[in-house]
Amino acid sequence: xxxxxxxxxxxxxxxxxxxxxxxxxxxxxxxxxxxxxxxxxxxxxxxxxxxxxxxxxxxxxxxxxxxxxxxxxxxxxxxxxxxxxxxxxxxxxxxxxxxxxxxxxxxxxxxxxxxxxxxxxxxxxxxxxxxxxxxxxxxxxxxxxxxxxxxxxxxxxxxxxxxxxxxxxxxxxxxxxxxxxxxxxxxxxxxxxxxxxxxxxxxxxxxxxxxxxxxxxxxxxxxxxxxxxxxxxxxxxxxxxxxxxxxxxxxxxxxxxxxxxxxxxxxxxxxxxxxx
Amino acid sequence: xxxxxxxxxxxxxxxxxxxxxxxxxxxxxxxxxxxxxxxxxxxxxxxxxxxxxxxxxxxxxxxxxxxxxxxxxxxxxxxxxxxxxxxxxxxxxxxxxxxxxxxxxxxxxxxxxxxxxxxxxxxxxxxxxxxxxxxxxxxxxxxxxxxxxxxxxxxxxxxxxxxxxxxxxxxxxxxxxxxxxxxxxxxxxxxxxxxxxxxxxxxxxxxxxxxxxxxxxxxxxxxxxxxxxxxxxxxxxxxxxxxxxxxxxxxxxxx
Numbered sequence: 001x002x003x004x005x006x007x008x009x010x011x012x013x014x015x016x017x018x019x020x021x022x023x024x025x026x027x028x029x030x031x032x033x034x035x036x037x038x039x040x041x042x043x044x045x046x047x048x049x050x051x052x053x054x055x056x057x058x059x060x061x062x063x064x065x066x067x068x069x070x071x072x073x074x075x076x077x078x079x080x081x082x083x084x085x086x087x088x089x090x091x092x093x094x095x096x097x098x099x100x101x102x103x104x105x106x107x108x109x110x111x112x113x114x115x116x117x118x119x120x121x122x123x124x125x126x127x128x129x130x131x132x133x134x135x136x137x138x139x140x141x142x143x144x145x146x147x148x149x150x151x152x153x154x155x156x157x158x159x160x161x162x163x164x165x166x167x168x169x170x171x172x173x174x175x176x177x178x179x180x181x182x183x184x185x186x187x188x189x190x191x192x193x194x195x196x197x198x199x200x201x202x203x204x205x206x207x208x209x210x211x212x213x214x215x216x217x218x219x220x221x222x223x224x225x226x227x228x229x230x231x232x233x234x235x236x237x238x239x240x241x242x243x244x245x246x247x248x249x250x251x252x253x254x255x256x257x258x259x260x261x262x263x264x265x266x267x268x269x270x271x272x273x274x275x276x
Numbered sequence: 277x278x279x280x281x282x283x284x285x286x287x288x289x290x291x292x293x294x295x296x297x298x299x300x301x302x303x304x305x306x307x308x309x310x311x312x313x314x315x316x317x318x319x320x321x322x323x324x325x326x327x328x329x330x331x332x333x334x335x336x337x338x339x340x341x342x343x344x345x346x347x348x349x350x351x352x353x354x355x356x357x358x359x360x361x362x363x364x365x366x367x368x369x370x371x372x373x374x375x376x377x378x379x380x381x382x383x384x385x386x387x388x389x390x391x392x393x394x395x396x397x398x399x400x401x402x403x404x405x406x407x408x409x410x411x412x413x414x415x416x417x418x419x420x421x422x423x424x425x426x427x428x429x430x431x432x433x434x435x436x437x438x439x440x441x442x443x444x445x446x447x448x449x450x451x452x453x454x455x456x457x458x459x460x461x462x463x464x465x466x467x468x469x470x471x472x473x474x475x476x477x478x479x480x481x482x483x484x485x486x487x488x489x490x491x492x493x494x495x496x497x498x499x500x501x502x503x504x505x506x507x508x509x510x511x512x513x514x515x516x517x518x519x520x521x522x523x524x525x526x527x528x529x530x531x
Contacts, residue, residue, distance in 0.1 A: 018408050025405040033393050104389055108382055109365035110406055179313045270368050
């Protein structure tokens with residue numbers, strides 16, 4: 001299509017400033033719909049991870065008796081869980097976001113990338129609320145966060161970029177192959193178990209399954225999770241690399257994934273309308 | 277494109293706002309039905325992927341001038357809506373080009389941009405944002421939109437409790453709150469009671485008077501005759517006739 005037409009249209013429907021306003025509207029819609037008619041409303045965003053943590057603490061430290069003595073196991077759990085939720089909720093939400101927006105995409109010239117982006121932003125806002133749960137747990141165990149906690153926004157920004165990359169990729173692919181939606185559910189479960197969220201990472205090395213131990217070094221989420229724990233508690237585990245190394249690795253993972261995701265999305269988005 | 281400076285100099289009547297140039301839209305039907313990986317590989321193995329083509333619009337060219345009220349007629353499945361999608365910038369033509377000078381406001385199909393769980397007011401903001409309006413613009417014009425839709429008492433009610441006519445009122449009110457260069461109307465006017473239909477037509481007339489070009493698709497031939505000055509008839513994906521709305525409509529009715 002000629003440049004002129006594109007320019008004229010973008011002034012109407014895709015202008016940067018108004019795209020932001022559209023994102024804001026979509027996120028606020030999501031919140032309204034999720035908590036409409038529930039008594040506790042947005043408190044659930046905070047209560048959910050807290051209750052999950054209580055269940056996991058009961059199961060893993062009392063029944064399976066995991067050995068973990070660096071700091072309270074509950075703190076280890078909730079930190080891993082809340083940051084992993086950004087990735088999990090963001091990509092799960094984005095997965096069918098294009099297909100769900102089909103009635104709109106078929107009718108209006110609207111920038112398609114806002115739909116997966118909105119889901120990732122929603123996951124991050126939700127993470128903000130679940131931080132209240134983290135604070136409650138820290139207060140309960142009388143633990144003060146380390147000064148390194150100031151680096152958390154940097155980490156979350158990197159995780160957002162990483163999650164966006166994956167979100168663009170899966171949302172674009174699921175338009176063409178609905179299998180991706182089913183496959184992603186399984187993949188997400190595998191990914192969750194292969195990230196040290198409820199089990200201590202060094203347990204693997206001591207159990208003699210060294211190849212899994214090595215494999216997990218290549219799991220980007222491992223680095224995000226362990227960097228987050230280090231930043232909040234200030235206590236590195238024996239297996240942890242230094243914080244700067246972790247941040248460096250996270251940056252590399254985030255940039256590469258984002259580039260691949262965005263490229264795939266842009267490449268495929270013109271054909272979306274034929275498949276939705 | 278080259279006409280634009282001339283138009284500035286004072287020939288608004290002959291300035292084309294939509295230029296459709298040799299546009300063809302071809303759907304790959306075999307490809308379209310493949311929605312799982314298994315099917316995909318089976319089809320690749322059988323070499324079925326490339327062959328079944330369906331030409332929805334076949335080499336159509338026309339221009340719409342600024343200030344025109346342009347009607348599109350044709351029987352069901354003749355390619356009217358596909359053509360409209362190309363003009364709205366939603367669908368890329370397989371061949372040819374489509375150029376639009378200026379802003380477009382599409383009248384969205386009933387409920388397409390709406391979320392039935394949200395209230396009418398929330399939907400106005402959401403839909404306005406989808407159409408590319410800024411927050412300030414919507415804050416300034418919200419009363420105007422509500423006034424036009426005449427639904428003051430129902431603004432805080434979820435849209436799922438609305439009748440389809442009431443939804444259409446809101447959709448129309450939002451889409452026509454600005455004076456876009458090009459307004460696309462796709463069968464929307466057939467909903468709503470006759471009073472509101474008349475009101476919509478009056479609103480379109482005022483927009484026309486203020487320089488908006490209107491593109492209408494309708495099966496209501498009398499409506500095309502009443503509103504339009506020019507019309508295009510496409511039949512079985514192909515260009516059939518273009519010209520004065522009265523003449524095209526008569527030819528279409530007497531085919």
